[in-house]
Structures are given as structure tokens and as C-alpha cells.
Amino acid sequence: MTDPRLAELIRLIPALKLSVEAGDLEHHGRDWTRRWTPAPLAVAWPASIDEVQGVVRWASAHGVGIVPSGGRTGLSGGAVAAQGELVLSLDRMNRVLGFDPIDRTLTVEPGIALEAVQNAAREHALLYPVNFAARGSCQIGGNIATNAGGIRVIRYGNTRQWVAGLKVVTGTGELLDLNRGLVKNASGYDLRHLVIGSEGTLGIVVEATLTLTSPPPPSQVMLLAVPAMDALMKVFAEARHRLALEAFEFFTERALHHVLAHGAQRPFAEDHPFYVVTEFDAGDEKAEAEALDFFEFCLGEGWVTDGVIASSEAQAASLWRLREGITESLAPHKPYKNDVSVRISAVPAFMEEMHALLSAEYPAFDVVWFGHIGDGNLHINVLKPAELDNGVFVEQCEHVTSLLVETLARHGGSISAEHGIGLVKKPWLGSVRSEAEIALMRGIKAVWDPNGIMNPGKLL
Amino acid sequence: MTDPRLAELIRLIPALKLSVEAGDLEHHGRDWTRRWTPAPLAVAWPASIDEVQGVVRWASAHGVGIVPSGGRTGLSGGAVAAQGELVLSLDRMNRVLGFDPIDRTLTVEPGIALEAVQNAAREHALLYPVNFAARGSCQIGGNIATNAGGIRVIRYGNTRQWVAGLKVVTGTGELLDLNRGLVKNASGYDLRHLVIGSEGTLGIVVEATLTLTSPPPPSQVMLLAVPAMDALMKVFAEARHRLALEAFEFFTERALHHVLAHGAQRPFAEDHPFYVVTEFDAGDEKAEAEALDFFEFCLGEGWVTDGVIASSEAQAASLWRLREGITESLAPHKPYKNDVSVRISAVPAFMEEMHALLSAEYPAFDVVWFGHIGDGNLHINVLKPAELDNGVFVEQCEHVTSLLVETLARHGGSISAEHGIGLVKKPWLGSVRSEAEIALMRGIKAVWDPNGIMNPGKLL
Known part of the structure; x- marks a missing residue:
């Protein structure tokens, strides 16, 4: 040294x-x-x-x-x-510090893995409901810094909703003890919510008190084959109306292709353009009958062409793997990731325009769609052709992002639904936040981190 | 002029x-x-x-x-x-601007009354779940500025949870269009959450997009007579364990006394030290049987000495009036209001200490307790004796507040659970927020409102 x-x-x-x-x-x-x-x-x-x-x-x-x-x-x-x-x-600060059965809170160090938090909650017959595929390796401090979302947002919201207290070290080394697990505390600006999603640019989360909730009722997992893009949101509207949804995810045949190549089993005899995996409360026969009615209605409308309801936990897990395995299966292809959102109501029109744009701009590239369509959040991964130089590939993708940004702006969307701005989306921050908002963010950053040492160059 | x-x-x-x-x-x-x-x-x-x-x-x-x-x-x-x-x-800016059935959002001007928002949601067979007694006259802009809570926080959280978009005019006259109704938007600091609860000191809310939800299942309202303070939280723990709670409120015989004097009917033949009004899902016979089991268990344990389940909507409303009528019935007595919170787990010990403190310090005053005990939020109203000068009364009460603040600090509580700091609690802001936090708040205020014109002298 x-x-x-x-x-x-x-x-x-x-x-x-x-x-x-x-x-x-x-x-x-x-x-x-x-x-x-x-x-x-x-x-x-x-x-x-x-x-x-x-x-x-x-x-x-x-x-x-x-x-x-x-x-x-x-x-x-x-x-x-x-x-x-x-x-x-934060790897070494990874302990559970406390559990309170009355408050139903779990206090943890920031370096604990999301899955360890979920397991600790389960030990007390409670649920920490934020969930996504990286659960085994991502850490709760990072979840908080990015306000992580994932596959249960439709039922439980983002990480923000489950943080009852935060200890944070600011850019000057001050330790803040924010909200201290209170349910109600109307005592000025809620700095806790400012830190959540700030991507480490204001301070470092050093402890979190997380709210837990009751486990959900028994659920069912259903996989649906959907013949056309414009049917996806019709199926969603029907599902939300008839079922108590816990998750509603979609992916394309191209996405399935990569997961199958990674070792999964094809779920239906034939290919289909789109797939939906949905999970919903199904604690009794009435709920199960409603699920069947929903499926048959969608079939009758022509919005769905095939489907399967998991008949065991193992089958439910294998259906989920088709969706959760996508990111991992794409990783070797160095995908350029678009993580965009629009209001749920804007999804159909936005998807059509986006599909037209990408088809025109990426005729030769493998473009894989999936995501949390019930939250208005689409992941579009563009895979790098093996022979193409990575720099050239990123440059081509960023050109398309600039076009995409215009489409997003027309639909009031965001260039970053849940991945954050970091370095990757920084050139387009101005497409989703106004100059006035960015000026306020810079001003706030200067108050928290006057020497500009906290994750410099990220986000702002 | x-x-x-x-x-x-x-x-x-x-x-x-x-x-x-x-x-x-x-x-x-x-x-x-x-x-x-x-x-x-x-x-x-x-x-x-x-x-x-x-x-x-x-x-x-x-x-x-x-x-x-x-x-x-x-x-x-x-x-x-x-x-x-x-x-x-904002009285003239009180319109509903739009409703989206897919997004399930209602966009409103800030001067609309909370009750008008609730009614507009109901017209679309949906629910805006924030609710409290001032609903007819309070406005949504004020609800947002104070992150209003109320009687359904235990189920639905505070106002914060239901704001999907905010338009705000800052202290420099800039118009911000924050989050625009997106469910997911990880694009830097969530300034929306900074504005919520800022008591008009950062800017003026000029439009809000509110998230609505499905109406709850049918519910039952139960009033319980509780013989002792230490039984209250035992009843709560049991209720939360057995029932799907929508509300869990308590009040004392002194509170009931004032509501009765204001025209309500005594619910039981005899007086009781404490009362609980609770509302919970009761859509079927099984749920109703569970409610009865809960009641009988509490009776058997001696935690409850009498009770009534509303058998009609009218009776439910009249039970609720016993709780919701308290603030109005106390108003003529110019009450000094304490609105404090602790972690739920700290309620029993805190209540005991607080009761001892108030008994010692206010032997001659009428002290009325009620509140959202399931959220750790207690309202303690000290009534002004008719003959006492108001200035002297407030001075005496503020002396006790200083003592109370020490008790609160020991239990990690807040001097303002839901009323806000404003002018009334400003002398005690430092009891709930650290010097470093207050310095950050001042810094943030200076960024948003460099000329210090937004609600000057409030909160900070």
C-alpha cells in the first residue's frame, strides 16, 4: 500500500x-x-x-x-x-440485528442478502415480500439504494414500502438514524425516502429496519400462451379484475428460446409469440374455479391459445424458472438492456410503437422482451451478435436509445423503471427528469455530500 | 389595496x-x-x-x-x-381532472376535499382509502403536505402511499411534474416523497394523481370495553393475529364523557376505563365466527369486560361516532393537543410512564386519551379549565411537554405522529430529529426556496 x-x-x-x-x-x-x-x-x-x-x-x-x-x-x-x-x-456487515414480533420488524445490516432477509422473516412465520431473481446475491443495502422492485410489485410495491427505519452515513461522515421504525412520524422532511433510490450518491445505508407482513394465502401459478401483443394487456385487465394477483409477468418466444437453451423444458407442444406467468391467491375451491373461469374466458376471446396451472410446488417453481431464468440465460450474449416504464394504461400503444421502432432499427439483432407488464415495466434486451465489436454494438444501441427516448417522452414514460440511472442511463436522465428537477437533485446532493465523494459520477 | x-x-x-x-x-x-x-x-x-x-x-x-x-x-x-x-x-382549484380505469388513478386539483376524492373513487367502484374525521373540510393538498394518516393507516398506510404523481410549484415559481403516475420509475431522488409531509415549506402542491384500490370486503365494527391500560395492547395483538384489521382505535372514559355530552348515546350500561373500536373484514360466516371467538377469548382472559358487534350499517356508524366525535366534542375546551408516537412494541411501557407523568403534572386538569394505538399513535388532549387564562394554560402545558419529550426520547418516539410540526411543535423538533437531520432539512429548504418565502417560520 x-x-x-x-x-x-x-x-x-x-x-x-x-x-x-x-x-x-x-x-x-x-x-x-x-x-x-x-x-x-x-x-x-x-x-x-x-x-x-x-x-x-x-x-x-x-x-x-x-x-x-x-x-x-x-x-x-x-x-x-x-x-x-x-x-x-458491505460484505462483512451482513447480520440480522434484531426481530420484534409486535412491531413485525427485522433490523439488519446492509450487506445481508435479500434471500437471507426473506428466510429470516419466514423463521418468524412472516414475509418480506420484495422478491426477484438476484435474491441470492444482491444485498439489502443495494436494494434500498435502488428502491428495488421485481416480480411482486403489483401486490406489495417496491422496497420503499418496507423500510421503517434507516441508518445512513452521509458524505460528511455524519450518522443519521432515520424514522427509527415508527409507523407514524410527521416531523419534517422524510429523509429516509430521499435516501431510498439515491444510488449511493447521498450516503451509505449502514442499517435498515424492515417491515414484515403476514404470509399470503396459498397461491396458484398459471402459464398462458398469448398469440398477439395487443392481447397481453387485455389478459392483464381481466386477470386483475377477476383474481387477487401477486404477480403478472410476460416474456416473448425469443426469451423462452434462450431459457430453453440454458436447460429449461418447453412448457407447451407449440411455439407462441408471447407468454404470461401469473400468480394469484387460490386458497379455496371458489378461487380455483374463478381462475379456471378466467382462463376459459380469455381462451374464448382468443386472447390466450394455451395454458397450464401448476399442480404442485415443483411445477410452479419450474414455470417461474421460465421467467426468472431469462436474465441469466441472456448474460453470455452481453445484452444491451432497456428497462423502461410507462403508465399501465399507456402500455399497449407504447409497445406497438416501440416494437415498430426496434424492428426498423435492429433488423439483424436478437431483441428479447420480458417484464413486469402489470406495473408498466418492460425489459427489452438487445443481444450482441457474436462477431460484432462490443464498442460498436453499444454505440448502435445507444443511437436507438436516443430514438426510444422520444417515444417514451411522448407516452410520459421513464428510461429507468427499476435498474436505476447509474452510469448506463446517465446520458438520458434529462429525458425523464426536467432541468428544474435535476437542478434540485444537484442542490440536494451538495447538501448531503459537499465534497462530492459519494459514488461520484453516478446518476448526476 | x-x-x-x-x-x-x-x-x-x-x-x-x-x-x-x-x-x-x-x-x-x-x-x-x-x-x-x-x-x-x-x-x-x-x-x-x-x-x-x-x-x-x-x-x-x-x-x-x-x-x-x-x-x-x-x-x-x-x-x-x-x-x-x-x-x-387553493379553494378555487378543487376539480377532479381525470380518472383512468386501467391505471386506477384519479387526478385532482389540490383544493378538493378528501370526502370528494373518496366519493369520486366510489363512483368508479374503487376506494381512496385514507380516511379521518375532518374528511368533509380538509383538502387533499393539505393531506399531502402533512402526509395525513387517520383511522385506516393500520391497513392502508398514510397518504404517502397513495400519491402516484404530484405537480408542485417551488419557492422560485418553477413547476415540477413529479413521477407522472408511474408505478416504477428509478430515475434519481424521488422528490415527490420529499414534498409529501413538508408542510408547505418547499413548495405548493398544485395537482395530484392518486392511486385508488379495490373496495375492501364487507366488514364488521366491534366496540369493546377494556378494564385496564395494560390490556389494550394484549387485545390489539390478539385482534391482529386473528382478524384482518382495517382499524383499531382506543379512547378513554373521559373521551366518551365529552362525546356523550355532545349528544351521543352511551354504548354500555356501565362506565369502563377504556374502549376499543375495531373494524375488520367479515365477508362470510367463518370470519364472523372468528370475530366472536376473538371476543370470547379476550373476555375469558379478562382483557375485555363488555362488547358489541354492530348489526347494521347505522349501528356501525354510531359506534364509529363515539371515536370520531372526540376531536369536535373537545374543541370548545381549547385542548392542548399532544400527538405522539412510539414503536408499537413500546406502547405499553410508554403509556404507563406517560400516565404517571401526566397524573403527577396535571392533577387538576381533564386529560383525554385516544388514538390509533395499532400504529403506536396516541392523542392526549389536555382541556383548559374554563377559569384559566389561555396563555397561562399553554405555558403550563408546554412545561409538561418538555417533560414528556424526555419520556418520548427514552422510548424512541416522536412528538408529532401525524399533526405535523408547524408552529406548535417547533420548539421540540430537536427532540425527534438530530442536529444533523435538521441541518440537512435546512439545506434542502434553501435549495427549493432560496428566498425563504414558502410557509416561513413553520417546521424549521
């Missing part, structure tokens, strides 16, 4: 776990994006809030940028460290 | 409805608190967002404070204009 700044850091916090090993820098300097070359100054693994505060004060004094680092499963480059920043990994 | 600043305002916005009549100044210069003498410069009733922006730009140029004014049912002095401010009343 010949860097004099690191020597000073070691002097200040002798117990701090710190590395400048090439492998650690490489590994911890990137997230699931693969566009930037990791080049952090070092990686630090504080073990306590005190150590986090010490590192931040050191960084503030020396003008060193800090990249807070969780499971690094992000898709927007929010956890990339390519500019000599210090990576502050 | 001899004030040259007002002459200039008229010149700038000739169509603006404006008054300096003594009756208007008196009426619009105060909220439900009665501690300050109204003394606004004038009252303006803009009819459009353009006019609001014009007024704010004028105020910013002339350094005139603006007090945004809704139904003025607030209990913290947040809408008081006693320092020559311009009252900006």
Missing part, C-alpha cells in the same frame, strides 16, 4: 480490512454491467458503522470517491469503480 | 381573486389552532397553476411569505398567517 492516502487510512483505522490485490480490485470494481474497466484505488470491508464513518471522513478529507458496494448485481453501472475510487464493500 | 406590493400583484395577474377584507384575513389566517392572531397581508385564490406560479414569482421578488391554505383543519399551526404573509388559498 504505497499510496500515502491508504497509509493514512490504515493509520486511522488499523483494524480495517483493506486490499489492493489486483483480483480484488477487478472483482469489486464492477457490477453486472461489463462496459467499464475496473480501476479502484482499493477495496475496504468495514465491519461496523464506526468503521464506515471513519472511512468516509478519511475519503472526505482526501477527496477520494467512495463506491458503496453490495452484491453488485446492478445493471446500470451504479457500483462500478473505474476512476480510482475506494470500493466500500 | 393601498399596499404597493399588492398593487403590483394585481397589475401582474389582473384576473387573480384577492381580498384584504378583515373577515377574510381573520378567517383564512388561522387553522384549527387558536393560539395566534391572524394577520395576513391578503388572501389570494388562484384559479390555475399559472396563477399560482405568478403569485409565487411575485412573492419571491418582493420577499413576501406565502402560507399555502387548504381546509385549515390542521392542529399544528401549519396554516397560520400571523406575520403579514399572503395566504394562498
Whole structure:
């Protein structure tokens, strides 16, 4: 550690776990994006809030940028460290600190995996309802920093809704203890909600108190084959009207193709342009009959051409794998990811326009659609042809993003539904937030982080 | 209008409805608190967002404070204009602007009454679930500015949870269009959530897009007589475990006394120290049987000594009136209002300590307890003895508040659960928010409102 700044850091916090090993820098300097070359100054693994505060004060004094680092499963480059920043990994702060059966809250350190939070809730016969495919490796601190959504938003909302208290270290090293688990607290600006979704640019989440809820009633999982794009939202409207939905996801035959290539089983004898996987409450025979009625109605309308209801937990899991396996199955193809949202009511018109745009602009590319259509959130992944240079590919995709942004603006949509802005979407922040909003964000950032050390260059 | 600043305002916005009549100044210069003498410069009733922006730009140029004014049912002095401010009343901006059946959103102007929002939702067979006694006169803009809670928080959360989009005019007259009704939008700081609960100190809400939900299943209302304070939370825990709660409220015999004096009927033959009114899903015989089991269990444990289940909607309404009529019945006694919260788990210990404190400090005063005990939110109203001077009374009460604040701090509570800080709780803001948090709030306020014209002197 010949860097004099690191020597000073070691002097200040002798117990701090710190590395400048090439492998650690490489590994911890990137997230699931693969566009930037990791080049952090070092990686630090504080073990306590005190150590986090010490590192931040050191960084503030020396003008060193800090990249807070969780499971690094992000898709927007929010956890990339390519500019000599210090990576502050929360890996060692991963404990459950407490559970209160009356408050129904779980207090955790930020480095705990989402799945570990879900499991801890289950041990107390309760549910932490945020859920998505990266649950095994993503960390709750990162979930909070991006206000993670996922596959149950339609029932339970985003991460924001489940955070009853937050401890946060600001850019000056101050420790804030926000809301402290209160259900009701009308005492000025709710800074907790400002931190949620701020992508590490205001401070570092060092502890969270999460609200748990009762487990849902027994549910059923249904997979539907849908013959045409314009039928998707009709099926959704009907499902929402008739069933108590927990999830409503769609994907295309192209998406299924990649999941099958990754080892899954084709669910129907034939190909279909679109698929829906939906989960809904089905605690009794009446609910099951309603599900069947719903299916038959959609079949009769021609909105659905085939379907299957899972008859066991194992089958339900295998139907879910068709949807949840998509991201992983696409990863080897270095996909360019669009994560867009519009109001639910705007989905049909937006999808048609977007489909026309992408067909015209990407005639030769493999374009894979899927997503949380019941929340107005579409994921469109453009796969890199193997022979194409990555730089050229990204450039071509970004050109199309510029066109896409115009379509989105016409429909009042967002260039980032749930992945965040990070580095990847930064050129288009102005398409979803006005100049006045961005100026306010910059002003707020300057108040929280006057030396600009918190995840510099991300988002703003 | 001899004030040259007002002459200039008229010149700038000739169509603006404006008054300096003594009756208007008196009426619009105060909220439900009665501690300050109204003394606004004038009252303006803009009819459009353009006019609001014009007024704010004028105020910013002339350094005139603006007090945004809704139904003025607030209990913290947040809408008081006693320092020559311009009252900006939203009374004329009270229309429903749109409804979308797919998004299930209602877009409204800020001056619409909460009850009118509820009714508009009902016309579409949907529910706007925030509810409390002032529904007929409070306005949605004020609900948003205070993140209003009320009697259904236990099921539906606060106002925050139902705001999908906000248009806001900042202290510089900029119009922000925040989140635009999107379910998912991870594009930087969620300024919408910063505005919600900011008590008019950052900007003026000029339009809101509200999320609606499905109406709840049929429900039952039950009134319980509870013999002792320490049984209240036991009854709550049992009710939450066995029933699908929509509301769980408590009040004391002293509270009932005032409601009865106001014209209600005593519900049981005898007096009881405490009462609980609870509402829960009861769509079928099974649910009704569970409610009866719950009641009999509590009776057997000695936690409950009497009870009644409403057998008609009229009876349900009359049971609810016992709880909802409290605030109105106390108003003539000029109550000093404490609106405190602790974590739900801390309620029993906190109540005991608080009861001991108040018994010692207010031996001669009539102290009335009620509130949303299932959210950890207690309202403690101290009634002014008729013969006591109001100034002396408030001084004595504020002395006790200082003691109360220490008890609250020990239990991690808040001096303002849902009324807001306004003017009334400002001396104790530092008891619930740290110096670092208050400094951040001031910094944020300066970014949004650099000339300090938005509801000056409130909250901060």
C-alpha cells in the first residue's frame, strides 16, 4: 500500500480490512454491467458503522470517491469503480440485528442478502415480500439504494414500502438514524425516502429496519400462451379484475428460446409469440374455479391459445424458472438492456410503437422482451451478435436509445423503471427528469455530500 | 389595496381573486389552532397553476411569505398567517381532472376535499382509502403536505402511499411534474416523497394523481370495553393475529364523557376505563365466527369486560361516532393537543410512564386519551379549565411537554405522529430529529426556496 492516502487510512483505522490485490480490485470494481474497466484505488470491508464513518471522513478529507458496494448485481453501472475510487464493500456487515414480533420488524445490516432477509422473516412465520431473481446475491443495502422492485410489485410495491427505519452515513461522515421504525412520524422532511433510490450518491445505508407482513394465502401459478401483443394487456385487465394477483409477468418466444437453451423444458407442444406467468391467491375451491373461469374466458376471446396451472410446488417453481431464468440465460450474449416504464394504461400503444421502432432499427439483432407488464415495466434486451465489436454494438444501441427516448417522452414514460440511472442511463436522465428537477437533485446532493465523494459520477 | 406590493400583484395577474377584507384575513389566517392572531397581508385564490406560479414569482421578488391554505383543519399551526404573509388559498382549484380505469388513478386539483376524492373513487367502484374525521373540510393538498394518516393507516398506510404523481410549484415559481403516475420509475431522488409531509415549506402542491384500490370486503365494527391500560395492547395483538384489521382505535372514559355530552348515546350500561373500536373484514360466516371467538377469548382472559358487534350499517356508524366525535366534542375546551408516537412494541411501557407523568403534572386538569394505538399513535388532549387564562394554560402545558419529550426520547418516539410540526411543535423538533437531520432539512429548504418565502417560520 504505497499510496500515502491508504497509509493514512490504515493509520486511522488499523483494524480495517483493506486490499489492493489486483483480483480484488477487478472483482469489486464492477457490477453486472461489463462496459467499464475496473480501476479502484482499493477495496475496504468495514465491519461496523464506526468503521464506515471513519472511512468516509478519511475519503472526505482526501477527496477520494467512495463506491458503496453490495452484491453488485446492478445493471446500470451504479457500483462500478473505474476512476480510482475506494470500493466500500458491505460484505462483512451482513447480520440480522434484531426481530420484534409486535412491531413485525427485522433490523439488519446492509450487506445481508435479500434471500437471507426473506428466510429470516419466514423463521418468524412472516414475509418480506420484495422478491426477484438476484435474491441470492444482491444485498439489502443495494436494494434500498435502488428502491428495488421485481416480480411482486403489483401486490406489495417496491422496497420503499418496507423500510421503517434507516441508518445512513452521509458524505460528511455524519450518522443519521432515520424514522427509527415508527409507523407514524410527521416531523419534517422524510429523509429516509430521499435516501431510498439515491444510488449511493447521498450516503451509505449502514442499517435498515424492515417491515414484515403476514404470509399470503396459498397461491396458484398459471402459464398462458398469448398469440398477439395487443392481447397481453387485455389478459392483464381481466386477470386483475377477476383474481387477487401477486404477480403478472410476460416474456416473448425469443426469451423462452434462450431459457430453453440454458436447460429449461418447453412448457407447451407449440411455439407462441408471447407468454404470461401469473400468480394469484387460490386458497379455496371458489378461487380455483374463478381462475379456471378466467382462463376459459380469455381462451374464448382468443386472447390466450394455451395454458397450464401448476399442480404442485415443483411445477410452479419450474414455470417461474421460465421467467426468472431469462436474465441469466441472456448474460453470455452481453445484452444491451432497456428497462423502461410507462403508465399501465399507456402500455399497449407504447409497445406497438416501440416494437415498430426496434424492428426498423435492429433488423439483424436478437431483441428479447420480458417484464413486469402489470406495473408498466418492460425489459427489452438487445443481444450482441457474436462477431460484432462490443464498442460498436453499444454505440448502435445507444443511437436507438436516443430514438426510444422520444417515444417514451411522448407516452410520459421513464428510461429507468427499476435498474436505476447509474452510469448506463446517465446520458438520458434529462429525458425523464426536467432541468428544474435535476437542478434540485444537484442542490440536494451538495447538501448531503459537499465534497462530492459519494459514488461520484453516478446518476448526476 | 393601498399596499404597493399588492398593487403590483394585481397589475401582474389582473384576473387573480384577492381580498384584504378583515373577515377574510381573520378567517383564512388561522387553522384549527387558536393560539395566534391572524394577520395576513391578503388572501389570494388562484384559479390555475399559472396563477399560482405568478403569485409565487411575485412573492419571491418582493420577499413576501406565502402560507399555502387548504381546509385549515390542521392542529399544528401549519396554516397560520400571523406575520403579514399572503395566504394562498387553493379553494378555487378543487376539480377532479381525470380518472383512468386501467391505471386506477384519479387526478385532482389540490383544493378538493378528501370526502370528494373518496366519493369520486366510489363512483368508479374503487376506494381512496385514507380516511379521518375532518374528511368533509380538509383538502387533499393539505393531506399531502402533512402526509395525513387517520383511522385506516393500520391497513392502508398514510397518504404517502397513495400519491402516484404530484405537480408542485417551488419557492422560485418553477413547476415540477413529479413521477407522472408511474408505478416504477428509478430515475434519481424521488422528490415527490420529499414534498409529501413538508408542510408547505418547499413548495405548493398544485395537482395530484392518486392511486385508488379495490373496495375492501364487507366488514364488521366491534366496540369493546377494556378494564385496564395494560390490556389494550394484549387485545390489539390478539385482534391482529386473528382478524384482518382495517382499524383499531382506543379512547378513554373521559373521551366518551365529552362525546356523550355532545349528544351521543352511551354504548354500555356501565362506565369502563377504556374502549376499543375495531373494524375488520367479515365477508362470510367463518370470519364472523372468528370475530366472536376473538371476543370470547379476550373476555375469558379478562382483557375485555363488555362488547358489541354492530348489526347494521347505522349501528356501525354510531359506534364509529363515539371515536370520531372526540376531536369536535373537545374543541370548545381549547385542548392542548399532544400527538405522539412510539414503536408499537413500546406502547405499553410508554403509556404507563406517560400516565404517571401526566397524573403527577396535571392533577387538576381533564386529560383525554385516544388514538390509533395499532400504529403506536396516541392523542392526549389536555382541556383548559374554563377559569384559566389561555396563555397561562399553554405555558403550563408546554412545561409538561418538555417533560414528556424526555419520556418520548427514552422510548424512541416522536412528538408529532401525524399533526405535523408547524408552529406548535417547533420548539421540540430537536427532540425527534438530530442536529444533523435538521441541518440537512435546512439545506434542502434553501435549495427549493432560496428566498425563504414558502410557509416561513413553520417546521424549521
